[in-house]
Amino acid sequence: xxAFQNVSFEYENQSGTIHDISFHIKxxxxxxxxxxxxxxxxxxxxxxxxxxxxxSGRVRVAGLDTKKTKVSQIAAHVGFLFQxxxxxxxxxxxxxxxxxxLKMVSGKSEEEIAEQVEQILAEYGFCGEDAPFSLxxxxxxxxxxxxxxxxxxxxxxxxxxxxxxxxxxxMQMMHAIKKLNAEGVTVxxxxxxxxxxxxxxxxxxxxxxxxxxxxxxxxEVFRNExxxxxxxxxxxxxxxxxxxxxxxxxxxxxxxxxxxxxxxx
Amino acid sequence: MGALDYVEADTVFHxxxxxxxxxxxxxxxxxxxxxxxxxxxxxFFLGLLLIAxxxxxxxxxxxxxxxxxxxxxxxxxxxxxxxxxxNDLFLFITDKGLISAYIxxxxxxxxxxxxxxxxxxxxxxxxxxxxxxxxxxxYRYAFIVTTAFRFIPILTDEMHEIMEAQTARGVxxxxxxxxxxxxxxxxxxxxxxxxxxxxxxxxxVAAETRGFYLRTRNSGYKEYPFAARDLICMTIxxxxxxxxxxxxxxxxxxxxxx
Numbered sequence: 001x002x003a004f005q006n007v008s009f010e011y012e013n014q015s016g017t018i019h020d021i022s023f024h025i026k027x028x029x030x031x032x033x034x035x036x037x038x039x040x041x042x043x044x045x046x047x048x049x050x051x052x053x054x055x056s057g058r059v060r061v062a063g064l065d066t067k068k069t070k071v072s073q074i075a076a077h078v079g080f081l082f083q084x085x086x087x088x089x090x091x092x093x094x095x096x097x098x099x100x101x102l103k104m105v106s107g108k109s110e111e112e113i114a115e116q117v118e119q120i121l122a123e124y125g126f127c128g129e130d131a132p133f134s135l136x137x138x139x140x141x142x143x144x145x146x147x148x149x150x151x152x153x154x155x156x157x158x159x160x161x162x163x164x165x166x167x168x169x170x171m172q173m174m175h176a177i178k179k180l181n182a183e184g185v186t187v188x189x190x191x192x193x194x195x196x197x198x199x200x201x202x203x204x205x206x207x208x209x210x211x212x213x214x215x216x217x218x219x220e221v222f223r224n225e226x227x228x229x230x231x232x233x234x235x236x237x238x239x240x241x242x243x244x245x246x247x248x249x250x251x252x253x254x255x256x257x258x259x260x261x262x263x264x265x
Numbered sequence: 266m267g268a269l270d271y272v273e274a275d276t277v278f279h280x281x282x283x284x285x286x287x288x289x290x291x292x293x294x295x296x297x298x299x300x301x302x303x304x305x306x307x308x309f310f311l312g313l314l315l316i317a318x319x320x321x322x323x324x325x326x327x328x329x330x331x332x333x334x335x336x337x338x339x340x341x342x343x344x345x346x347x348x349x350x351x352n353d354l355f356l357f358i359t360d361k362g363l364i365s366a367y368i369x370x371x372x373x374x375x376x377x378x379x380x381x382x383x384x385x386x387x388x389x390x391x392x393x394x395x396x397x398x399x400x401x402x403x404y405r406y407a408f409i410v411t412t413a414f415r416f417i418p419i420l421t422d423e424m425h426e427i428m429e430a431q432t433a434r435g436v437x438x439x440x441x442x443x444x445x446x447x448x449x450x451x452x453x454x455x456x457x458x459x460x461x462x463x464x465x466x467x468x469x470v471a472a473e474t475r476g477f478y479l480r481t482r483n484s485g486y487k488e489y490p491f492a493a494r495d496l497i498c499m500t501i502x503x504x505x506x507x508x509x510x511x512x513x514x515x516x517x518x519x520x521x522x523x
Contacts, residue, residue: 051429072437080433086463087430090455104435133459147434 001027001155001186002048007057009043018043019210020057025203027154030178030187032201032218034194036232039207041190045157048188050074062154072104079148083160085140086133088147094135095121095128098147120146124176138169145173149180156180158189162196174200198222198236198253206231219253269384269414274321276386282489283387283395285498292502293379297372299509302516303364306371313378322385329381333374341370389415394485404480412468416461423460427453 002025009018018040025031033041046052047059050066059066062077082088091097098120102113121128124146132143141161148156156177162170170193178200181187191197197204197218204221206214206228214227222228222235223243234240242252252258278286297309317326344366351361383392389411396407436449 049433051433070437071432072435075433075435078433080430082426082430082433084426086456086460087427088434088456090427090431090453092455101434104437151435 001025001029001062002188003058003060004044004047005058005060007047007054007059009047009052009055011043017210018047018054021210021212022057023205023212023215025186025188027186028181028184029203030181030189030201031203031205032189032191032197033205033207034191034197034231034233035207035213038209039231040210041207042159043210044207045080045159045188045190048155048157049078049080051080075101075104076151077153078155078157079151079153080157081141081145081148081159081161083163085137085144088144089132089140092131093128094126094130094132094143097132097143098126098150101147101151116150120150136169138165138173141165141169141173142176145176153185155186155188158187158191160190160192162191162193170196194222194234194236198239206233208232219251223250269381269418270325271388272320272322272325272385274386276320277494278316278320278386280489280492280494281498282399282491282495283383283392284399285491285495286383286387287392289498289502290379290383292506294376296506296509297375297379299506299513301368301513303367305509305512306368306375309375310371310378313375313382317378317382320382320386322382325385326378326382329378330374333377337370337374340373341366344369384414390485391487391489394487395489397482398485398488401482404484408472408477416464419464420457420461424453424457427456427460430456 002023004021004023006020006022007018008020011017021040021044033044035041043052047054047066048061050059050061050069050071053067061074064074064077066074089097091100095117099113099117102108102116108116117128120126124142126139126143126146132140135143141164145161158177161173161177165173174196177187177189189197189201191201201218203216204214204218205212206221206224208231213230214221214224216224219239222239225243228235235243238253238255238258241258242249249258249261252261293309293313297306300306300309314323314326317323345358345362348362348365349357349359351359351364353359354363393404393407393411396402396410397404431449431453437445
């Protein structure tokens with residue numbers, strides 16, 4: 001689904017430079033990219049979407065070479081949820097907002113679009129006549145997500161989707177995304193919240209200073225102390241607790257497992 | 266580099282009082298508007314480049330000229346198309362059309378460069394302080410002037426980010442068709458306006474909580490006392506405008522002046 005081959009990219013006078021990175025993401029995977037600020041995480045997500053073109057190397061997404069394909073064409077296959085949903089929202093009502101992308105990209109008739117929009121409104125519990133900018137931050141984020149899901153993307157790129165959300169809104173958002181992933185949508189998520197990454201992502205890439213330090217299953221990467229330290233990232237609390245307790249506790253990832261083990265002992 | 270970014274340096278222009286630089290820029294603009302010959306507009310342009318060189322802002326000015334080149338090219342073409350007086354040179358292009366196009370284009374370029382150079386060589390806070398301390402302007406109004414300039418690059422960046430977000434949704438901002446591009450402006454207007462209003466609101470609250478209304482005439486930290494260089498600069502500016510007026514009356518009718 002996503003293939004980075006020896007990709008390098010440089011900004012003028014800004015951090016986020018990428019140095020010769022390569023990785024593959026298969027269809028249906030849920031991959032999180034973690035690292036400190038300026039590591040290049042958002043740069044990777046924008047290179048994937050084609051918003052940035054690599055200076056060297058090649059990026060292929062859903063079979064398309066991003067250097068040779070327009071972003072608006074890539075958008076037919078890939079949904080990008082920005083950190084600030086206000087940048088994506090441009091219509092007067094939630095109904096029009098969700099239908100906006102469908103009108104731009106899908107080529108469907110007005111009736112088909114209207115039917116699909118009503119389905120999504122019902123699924124997400126939105127009122128179609130609400131003004132998007134009058135909703136709370138979390139609800140605006142969900143509207144932005146819904147407007148991307150309406151296009152049935154093969155790949156969803158999320159740039160820090162939980163920023164500014166309270167716990168309830170965060171869980172609503174992530175469960176909706178996990179459900180899409182279970183239905184076969186590939187997810188690439190940039191995230192600073194390690195607890196969310198541990199609970200939802202199957203695979204993690206750690207980045208620092210434009211390079212990939214580690215790439216593997218989520219819990220495994222979180223237990224790679226050297227890579228985590230080099231990237232200035234703290235693993236989730238349960239992983240830290242398991243590491244300190246050692247022994248049979250070292251492999252525990254979640255609270256129920258830890259509680260069960262502690263009760264046994 | 267942004268056209269409105271301050272360039273840190275220690276030159277005679279940087280040491281001048283901000284009001285002197287503003288006065289010089291205004292006088293240069295007036296001079297550009299008054300003069301009506303190819304020679305004087307070219308001399309103005311070269312003079313501005315010299316000031317930029319002395320003020321260590323030449324790379325920024327050249328970057329600005331590059332950005333203005335498309336708009337100036339547009340003005341040039343329009344002038345050539347609509348002014349048909351004089352002798353025909355090629356198809357519909359006449360000598361008077363060419364001269365007029367050059368003068369109008371250079372006027373725009375010179376005026377924009379003069380005003381922008383003030384911002385390149387003056388910090389916004391120093392300009393605001395000078396307006397309050399030396400001109401007696403209320404800080405509220407001085408703040409409005411400087412904040413308007415400060416927000417231009419911020420809103421420009423915001424617009425690019427919104428265009429990026431909309432392109433990622435399938436809006437074809439990456440089209441090569443300029444007419445189609447203009448039609449697509451609407452999807453960026455709503456988020457840009459709302460974000461600008463939100464930003465203004467939160468900036469106002471932030472300023473208020475940091476003592477905005479406690480400010481007095483002497484609250485500014487840095488001073489730029491008027492010195493001989495300021496007087497010389499202002500005198501030269503006034504003489505320049507006078508020279509432009511006399512040039513228009515006595516030099517322009519001469520046969521070798523176009």
